[in-house]
């Protein structure tokens with residue numbers, strides 16, 4: 001196992017780990033589902049040959065980059081056990097490989113991740129830096145940045161009760177681009193959200209999980225449209241991990257990725273708020289996040 005969990009997970013680190021993973025496990029497939037505003041690839045991996053398709057993604061939000069590391073570590077773990085013919089708990093990973101295709105986009109918002117970790121770096125054009133600083137309340141501390149480089153919160157940029165989301169934003173006095181919660185001018189206005197939505201329409205997954213931090217909470221519903229099957233799965237996920245189940249409230253209930261998936265495809269879709277503490281979660285949380293979330297994902301793959 002070579003993916004280290006001791007450094008902040010920038011896009012460059014993701015690229016390095018991606019190359020190492022593909023070298024070690026050539027049966028993994030890798031492709032890009034689109035580009036960020038700064039032209040970074042939305043790297044995506046496919047593991048398994050099964051009929052059942054699960055799409056997972058991480059780091060819709062910049063400072064939640066620990067979720068990208070989690071997804072890469074999952075791909076490494078599954079590949080390691082597949083090669084060795086071993087099991088995790090009760091689950092035979094080679095059998096799982098034939099049963100499921102796991103498709104994973106670990107970093108939906110690579111520009112936001114880099115901004116949160118590295119701040120206003122050299123490669124950003126001066127005009128972009130000026131704009132971002134203005135979006136950030138004139139501060140150069142971007143450590144709590146969530147949005148993309150347009151100051152749009154990608155997890156409020158999907159076509160699910162979008163107008164209600166905008167109404168709620170206005171209640172909170174959010175009218176323009178900023179570090180968090182601004183939904184953009186219209187659904188899928190941003191290339192990153194559009195790429196994820198386009199890819200979802202193409203893949204037609206049976207189930208999706210979007211990883212966020214933090215709270216140790218699982219969200220599974222949208223406007224009471226979750227199916228009984230999805231509700232039962234959410235209950236099991238909670239029992240496996242000790243994470244609580246919740247309904248989103250206020251503006252967090254609208255225009256998110258899982259909201260759109262439930263609304264559009266009527267399949268089980270979960271937002272997992274991994275870890276507990278203050279964002280950005282420190283790397284010292286990684287092990288617990290991994291241990292809580294690996295069994296949940298294996299259950300979803302195997303069920």
Ligand SMILES: [Zn+2]
Nearest residue numbers: 061064212213
């Ligand atoms: Zn988030």
